[in-house]
Amino acid sequence: MDKFRITGGRALKGRVSISGAKNSALPCMAAALLSPETVTLHNLPYVRDIITQRRLLEDLGATVLTPELRTHKISASHIELFEAPYDLVRTMRASVLALGPLLTRFGKAKVSLPGGCAIGTRPIDLHLIAFEKLGAEVKLEAGNVIARAPSSGRLIGGEIHFDKVTVTGTENVMMAAALAKGRTVIKNAAQEPEIEDLAELLNKMGARMKGAGTPVIEIEGVEALGGAEHTIIPDRIETGTFIVAAAITGGELEIKSCRPEHITAVIHKLREAGVEIEELNQSTLYVRRSNGGLKAKDVTTEPHPDFPTDMQAQYMALMTQAEGESHIVETIFENRFMHASELIRMGADISISGNTATVRGKTKLMGAKIIASDLRASASLVLAALCAEGETLIDRVYHIDRGYETIVRKFRSLGADIQRISESIAIAADAAEAHTK
Numbered sequence: 145m146d147k148f149r150i151t152g153g154r155a156l157k158g159r160v161s162i163s164g165a166k167n168s169a170l171p172c173m174a175a176a177l178l179s180p181e182t183v184t185l186h187n188l189p190y191v192r193d194i195i196t197q198r199r200l201l202e203d204l205g206a207t208v209l210t211p212e213l214r215t216h217k218i219s220a221s222h223i224e225l226f227e228a229p230y231d232l233v234r235t236m237r238a239s240v241l242a243l244g245p246l247l248t249r250f251g252k253a254k255v256s257l258p259g260g261c262a263i264g265t266r267p268i269d270l271h272l273i274a275f276e277k278l279g280a281e282v283k284l285e286a287g288n289v290i291a292r293a294p295s296s297g298r299l300i301g302g303e304i305h306f307d308k309v310t311v312t313g314t315e316n317v318m319m320a321a322a323l324a325k326g327r328t329v330i331k332n333a334a335q336e337p338e339i340e341d342l343a344e345l346l347n348k349m350g351a352r353m354k355g356a357g358t359p360v361i362e363i364e365g366v367e368a369l370g371g372a373e374h375t376i377i378p379d380r381i382e383t384g385t386f387i388v389a390a391a392i393t394g395g396e397l398e399i400k401s402c403r404p405e406h407i408t409a410v411i412h413k414l415r416e417a418g419v420e421i422e423e424l425n426q427s428t429l430y431v432r433r434s435n436g437g438l439k440a441k442d443v444t445t446e447p448h449p450d451f452p453t454d455m456q457a458q459y460m461a462l463m464t465q466a467e468g469e470s471h472i473v474e475t476i477f478e479n480r481f482m483h484a485s486e487l488i489r490m491g492a493d494i495s496i497s498g499n500t501a502t503v504r505g506k507t508k509l510m511g512a513k514i515i516a517s518d519l520r521a522s523a524s525l526v527l528a529a530l531c532a533e534g535e536t537l538i539d540r541v542y543h544i545d546r547g548y549e550t551i552v553r554k555f556r557s558l559g560a561d562i563q564r565i566s567e568s569i570a571i572a573a574d575a576a577e578a579h580t581k
């Protein structure tokens with residue numbers, strides 16, 4: 145397993161461009177399954193999850209051409225398999241996004257249940273209840289979800305009220321309802337920018353939906369969808385991560401190709417905490433830590449448009465460098481504080497009680513050997529290491545490869561001392577170290 149070796153203490157300076165949003169790219173790729181015509185997607189981030197999603201589409205029978213690194217031309221004219229197998233769902237939960245498109249276009253779909261993951265149980269019960277509301281028969285068999293459309297072969301529009309806001313659940317239902325017979329209304333829908341991006345693509349393909357980005361989405365089902373060309377929105381979580389990187393290292397960054405309006409809650413909170421964030425134009429931010437230093441500010445994660453759970457870990461790393469005590473409340477996922485124990489090993493003063501982390505700052509962080517546990521936790525550990533004294537070795541960085549494009553290259557271009565050590569070299573280095581002890 146690859147590791148990162150980071151020597152902290154350098155203020156990051158320079159310009160960085162934000163990549164396409166992984167969480168928008170994944171549903172948009174799945175949406176290509178809805179049509180026999182080609183869907184061309186631009187600005188896909190070059191990250192592991194996109195490669196996994198591509199593999200899933202190809203396993204199902206789709207053809208994926210890559211005329212350029214970040215462009216996929218997906219043609220699902222000959223789908224032969226209607227199943228997302230366990231080995232893919234296990235590595236990437238978002239493969240459940242194949243369920244809605246397969247079920248609605250072909251009348252059948254089988255997806256392995258995602259099961260537990262590092263940040264909690266993450267069930268898909270709400271997706272399944274919604275499919276049943278659209279007339280599907282849903283069975284659980286040997287760890288798989290097997291869904292079938294009614295005997296007419298087509299799902300039937302209906303009213304769906306999600307008990308809890310679910311992002312991929314909303315996306316799955318939007319895709320399923322796009323080809324259902326009649327009208328579907330999704331209430332308590334997720335409002336994330338990725339939902340709007342997916343709706344934009346679906347409407348370009350010929351779907352008839354409105355209200356994406358609000359809690360109520362209305363969809364008038366159509367009989368068939370066509371091809372389309374679409375550019376994925378910039379990654380708001382990567383944007384937030386670089387804002388924190390500037391602040392935590394006391395540096396100055398120009399962050400380009402981003403959409404500040406997608407992270408207003410993050411920008412607002414970070415400004416309160418003493419980060420200077422200026423919108424140079426609609427797609428560029430200038431960020432630095434204000435002269436007064438960082439102040440502790442409480443935060444609670446909530447569905448969009450509030451503070452995203454995917455920025456919680458990075459915010460915790462930042463709060464270790466703020467004066468005072470901050471409370472971080474995680475309301476979306478249980479068990480999403482695993483980065484805390486690693487930050488504590490680096491010298492942070494953090495205690496956890498239920499879904500609240502209390503961070504007492506400012507603490508000096510020291511380099512250590514630490515382990516990444518999930519995608520956003522790894523980002524927070526990289527941020528902590530960038531401001532720590534001495535060398536940090538982060539293990540299991542495959543988590544970060546799932547969602548951050550060329551992170552090592554991006555940080556190095558800003559002056560960070562960060563290196564990827566591939567497995568064989570890491571083993572040799574460990575052996576040499578053991579030998580000298």
Ligand code: UD1
Pocket residue numbers: 167170237238264265266267268269270271272308309310311312313338452453454476477478
């Ligand atoms: C998506 C994002 C992920 C982000 C999360 C919350 C993608 C690919 N991933 O994940 O990065 O952290 O939104 O913003 O877009 N739940 C149920 N039953 C369900 C579905 C969800 O109980 O059927 C619960 C979950 O366990 C969780 C909450 O609802 O507690 C929100 O989950 P959800 O919005 O579905 O997260 P994902 O779509 O998996």
